[in-house]
Amino acid sequence: MTSEPVYKPISLDVISRPNPVEPQSIPQRHPLNGTLQLSQASNKDLLRLLYDANGTLPENRPAKRSKLDDGKSMDLPKLPVRQNTKRLRIPPTLSGLHQPPPNAGLLPSISTEQPEARQTLPLQSPKDPATDKPILEAAMEVTACADPEPALSKTGKPKRNKWSDEETACLLKGVARFGVGNWTKILNCPDYHFLKRSALDLKDRFRVCCPNDYQRSKKQRPAPRPNPTGPGTSGSRPGRSDRKSGAELQDLGINQPFAKVQRRNRHEYSAAEDAALLTGFERHGSQWAAIRADEELELGHRTATDLRDRMRTKYPDLYAKAGLAPRPGVFPKPAKRGKKDEQPKTDGHAEVQRAPEHALALDKPPLLPTKTIEPIKQPQSSLLPDDDLFFGALFDGNDDGDDDDAEGITLDRGILDWPLDNLHSKPPPVAYEMSKTTMTIDPIATLNLPRPTVPQHANSGYSALPSLAAITAFNDFDMAGQLELPSLMLGSLESDGRSGGHFLGFDELLS
DNA sequence: GTAGGGTTAACC
DNA sequence: GGTTAACCCTAC
Structure with missing residues (x-):
């Protein structure tokens, strides 16, 4: 009887052992509830699960952008996305702050008010040699100039935002550069600066300053420059008109007639x-x-x-x-x-x-x-208050001046301390509670997911999320009470690139 | 080629 | 300054 030499594992064997977190050919079980998970699942497999509990992938998937409304599912409110506007780039460390955190109920409400720190600036500040003013003070003046608070008149209405000479000069230079009608380009050009103006404002201002040029651009025929000796041309009110003379335009370096942006003429439909x-x-x-x-x-x-x-x-x-x-x-x-x-x-x-x-x-x-x-889909309105269904201002880089109340959200630094201070407070028993000032959301309760059967974490009071297999095991549960997986997770099932999503890998999703 | 959505002129 | 509709851009 010969005995086999005992094999001693070497370090290479340990290294070569399959990584327990990587997808494997052997079906893995959920570490908590033992539910069998899919192996090597593709996005198609995931789609099967989502579309049909029987695992059949519908051949006639919804066409591009034509969403099927089967009445059984509801859509989460989508963020309005504006094209051609520069969306604020969120640093990687901050990305996701615009989404409800996993335990939103633990966080204080986000205030849109200005932080108090802004009013408690240090009194002593180094002086700017150019202006002999404290640098901070000078900086605040610049800030106030760039983003002034809307001053209120006696009637409570926002005061008229009069055009300054600098703004008008920027406008005229921009028109000379981009042409009459390219108001958005002029507005967004970093070379020019305007105080809370919209493209419409620019057009209106140009119509006031250069009515002849504006009208001529409509008629597409050249006309001689107005009298260069003084402001106001035909029919203008001397002394009060903001019309710019040829001399004033030449002072700005504008010697050529304004070009007209290429745009077809309008034709009414008969x-x-x-x-x-x-x-x-x-x-x-x-x-x-x-x-x-x-x-x-x-x-x-x-x-x-x-x-x-x-x-x-x-x-x-x-x-x-x-x-x-x-x-x-x-x-x-x-x-x-x-x-x-x-x-x-x-x-x-x-x-x-x-x-x-x-x-x-x-x-x-x-x-x-x-x-x-x-x-209006009622379940949506139960998720969020009506006031919160509008998220556009967060990403609206084109402030047209009408969004005076659309201030950027300011996160209080104390937001990071708040969960620690309230670590032992219980989450709200319902999906959300809203008062006039605060709203807390328990995303788990909001999603109305099937309750997992796994034991709860000791002392934590929270349940682990069920595995995807556990969720999809419900063949006959009431779909009307369920939510589609949020688009943030699945990217876009409609392959609509405009939504900015992408298909998450199955392992990504499980993780 | 179509769809979604932005821009602009005209009008009030 | 608000509204409307024609025109335009661009992803798919």
Whole structure:
């Protein structure tokens, strides 16, 4: 009887042992509740779980951007994203601060008020040799100039923000550089500085300063520069007009007539065009190019996008019935000043213009899957107070001056100490509690997830999240009471890159 | 080519 | 200054 030599493990064996946290071919079990987890799962596997409890992936997934509303699921409120605006870049260490933290109930409410520290600046400060003022004081003046608090008049209304000569000079230089009509470019150009102006403000100001140039840009014909000897041209009120003379423009280095930004002239739609568009829409659906190419309709002078826009504007109900998203329009528009009681017209469906009854025979089945859109989904409103459904101002880099109350959120430094000071306080028993000043959210309770069967952590009072397998094991639970996984986790299941999400790897998700 | 959404002119 | 709608940009 020969005995095998005893194998002694070497360090290489230890190194080569499978990493317990990496995906393996052997099905792993949940470390807490022992639930079998999927191995080597792909995003497709995950989609199967999410779409169908039986594990079948629907072949007809929703088309791009056309969300199926099965009435069983609800959407989390999405952050409005504005294109062409510079979104604030959040440092990696701060990313996620705009999302509810895992234990939001432990954190104090976030105040939008200015920190008190700003009012308790040290009195002594080194002096700026240029101005002989304390540097801090000078800095505060600059800050106040760049972002002034809206001064209130006696009537309580914000005072008119008069244009300074410097602002006007910036505007005129910008117009000379970018052309009449490129107001946003001028506004966003770092070379020019404006005090809480919108692109509309720039246009209005230019119309005041250079009415002839503004009108000429509309008519697309050159005109001689106005009298360079004095302000105001034809019909101006001497002494009061802000019109800029040729000499003043030349002082700013503007010697050439203002260029006009390339933009097609507007053409009103005639009744015949609208009728043809409706006919084309009935005939071709949202194939705008086909409508345009339909010679019988005589809409070839409009672009496909023009036709889409007109349909969307003129007949939003028909447009929506075709499964197309309505024009965002007024969202996120700030509430009107002094008309807070009025219901803002935000959804575009409550007051849509009706198409002529004769225009479309809607008794026939629609060309595209119909989609009923509820103005407000009640479960959403139970998640967050109405006031908090608007997040746009956080990322709105284009302050047009109307968002006077849209101050940036200031995090109190004490926010980091608060959880430690309240470590032993119990979480709120309900999903959220809201008073006039504070709101706390327990995201776990809010998600209404199935209760896990695992034992709770000793002394912690909190339960571990159930495994994904445990969640998806519910085949017959009431979907109406559940939430879709938040888009922050899954990126976008619609492959809509605009949402900025991405598919998380399965191991990422489990982690 | 289409959809979503931003920009701008015109009007009040 | 607010509203509306035509025009425009860009991701997909």
